[in-house]
Amino acid sequence: MKTSRRSFLAASAAFSAPFLFPSAFAGSVRRFAANEKVNVGVIGIGRISTTMDIPLAIKYTDLCRFTAVCDLDSKRLKHGVEYVKSRYRKLLKEENAAVKAFADYHDLLADPSIDAVEICLPDHWHALVACAALAAGKHVWLQKPFAQTITEGRLIANIAKMKRRVVQVGSWQRSVEQFHRVCELVRNGRIGDIRRVEVGIGLDKAGGSSKAEPVPENLNYDMWLGPTPGADVTPYNWTRVHTQNLKRIGDRPGWIQMAPYGWGMITNWGAHHIDIAQWGLGKDASGPESVSGTCEWMDTSGGRLWNVHTTYDLHYSYNGGKTELHVCNKFPMGVKFIGEKGEWLYCMRGAVKVTPSDPDVPANGKMQPLMASKNRLLEKIANPKIPLATSGDHWKNWLEAIRKDDPSFTVTNAEAAQRSSTACCLGQMCMELGRGKKEGASVSWCAAEEKPGSEEAKKLMKPFARGKYNLPDELRRYGLNFESVLKG
Numbered sequence: 001m002k003t004s005r006r007s008f009l010a011a012s013a014a015f016s017a018p019f020l021f022p023s024a025f026a027g028s029v030r031r032f033a034a035n036e037k038v039n040v041g042v043i044g045i046g047r048i049s050t051t052m053d054i055p056l057a058i059k060y061t062d063l064c065r066f067t068a069v070c071d072l073d074s075k076r077l078k079h080g081v082e083y084v085k086s087r088y089r090k091l092l093k094e095e096n097a098a099v100k101a102f103a104d105y106h107d108l109l110a111d112p113s114i115d116a117v118e119i120c121l122p123d124h125w126h127a128l129v130a131c132a133a134l135a136a137g138k139h140v141w142l143q144k145p146f147a148q149t150i151t152e153g154r155l156i157a158n159i160a161k162m163k164r165r166v167v168q169v170g171s172w173q174r175s176v177e178q179f180h181r182v183c184e185l186v187r188n189g190r191i192g193d194i195r196r197v198e199v200g201i202g203l204d205k206a207g208g209s210s211k212a213e214p215v216p217e218n219l220n221y222d223m224w225l226g227p228t229p230g231a232d233v234t235p236y237n238w239t240r241v242h243t244q245n246l247k248r249i250g251d252r253p254g255w256i257q258m259a260p261y262g263w264g265m266i267t268n269w270g271a272h273h274i275d276i277a278q279w280g281l282g283k284d285a286s287g288p289e290s291v292s293g294t295c296e297w298m299d300t301s302g303g304r305l306w307n308v309h310t311t312y313d314l315h316y317s318y319n320g321g322k323t324e325l326h327v328c329n330k331f332p333m334g335v336k337f338i339g340e341k342g343e344w345l346y347c348m349r350g351a352v353k354v355t356p357s358d359p360d361v362p363a364n365g366k367m368q369p370l371m372a373s374k375n376r377l378l379e380k381i382a383n384p385k386i387p388l389a390t391s392g393d394h395w396k397n398w399l400e401a402i403r404k405d406d407p408s409f410t411v412t413n414a415e416a417a418q419r420s421s422t423a424c425c426l427g428q429m430c431m432e433l434g435r436g437k438k439e440g441a442s443v444s445w446c447a448a449e450e451k452p453g454s455e456e457a458k459k460l461m462k463p464f465a466r467g468k469y470n471l472p473d474e475l476r477r478y479g480l481n482f483e484s485v486l487k488g
């Protein structure tokens, strides 16, 4: 791997400095007076922060103030500063809003004026930064998928609880009417006991290039690779990372269909639709008992780089085998709950695309966001016995939870996200263990103890670590011990 001297020095300085975070910073939670705003820093200036997470939160000028940005690509960092300034020019007619820029997230987290951070990073970086941010006492917006492995997710959820900080995870469908409606109807027995849930999460397409290219001077590539295994010998190609053309910053980055940076659709869109299945089944504090199935993998011949799964057929067992969650590429995108008498309720995004590059979402409006076997099944329940948390806006819900000082107020809080993320990770583990086997594999799971039934599955739960990029050292920096945090 070619690493520029400058990026190497920047990375080493960031991770080897004998700096210990002053624990006083992370102690008490700031109380907000009626007119006080939450100061927000953004970590990761890429597709999702510039198309969703900054614009959809910054508009609440009465609730928050964006004061800082961070990225390890200096071109994107500069773009982030300009982007936030331009929003304030538009929203508040401020000519030159003050925005701090950080190349290293540790420096942003050490700034006591910042109350909360939006973490908009590639999936392999979620755990390290989320754990650090919570340990430093920040409230956290964490993009989905919650974590790359089950143990990483448990650490994030435990630190959030320990520090009593607000977490909202980017599984934003919980804040959208049709998903909320269907889950509430299902939870309140509209179609009786649920026998089957059918979920479609779309398909990725092969591509990318494995040809080695020079690392751009503006990119700290060693840090971008972070804790991923084998990173020391990983050649740079922009299709592994992200575009260097700022005009295309809203494009889908290559890493999203490339292990070990992402696991593909099972965690990517699983974090949306499997999350809704979990919500509807009332599994925010537990999960499936097993998963079995098969998948196919991308063809990487001809120097093509991307390597995650393509087609998939996974069968999850819930409620002692009485309920099956079937996740298969043959189903349309969305979630269909099927009751004991065959009646069904279905929800999806409709023709709505979140980012212009979202794959496989029918744009012709044919699929309705809310459908049922009979229309009357969709009627709202006036006073549901089991009301589900309501949020009309995922970003506002996060900001309001911070101002109320109430971590339970967010609809996709850390504990619920960990359980949905676990279901997705179990699917990924099943695919991985079935690699090269026609019959696929199966993984059993004890949700109460968060333990799988086999040693080979247990190995796949471990967090990534490479040199200085590892969770034990990251936690030590903030005065926490990995093993104690894991025990909770």
Ligand SMILES: NC(=O)c1ccc[n+]([C@@H]2O[C@H](COP(=O)([O-])OP(=O)(O)OC[C@H]3O[C@@H](n4cnc5c(N)ncnc54)[C@H](O)[C@@H]3O)[C@@H](O)[C@H]2O)c1
Residues within 6 Å of the ligand: 043, 044, 045, 046, 047, 048, 049, 070, 071, 072, 073, 076, 103, 105, 120, 121, 122, 123, 125, 143, 144, 145, 170, 171, 172, 223, 224, 226, 241, 242, 249, 252, 253, 268, 354, 355
């Ligand atoms: N909720 C949704 O609907 C939704 C949609 C798409 C993507 N996402 C998620 O959003 C996250 C970001 O995706 P994206 O498409 O914006 O990725 P991206 O590659 O476009 O942007 C990520 C940015 O993070 C920066 N970065 C990487 N590691 C860093 C570090 N350690 N410190 C500082 N900066 C670092 C990169 O340089 C890049 O600019 C992913 O987890 C993705 O799964 C969510």
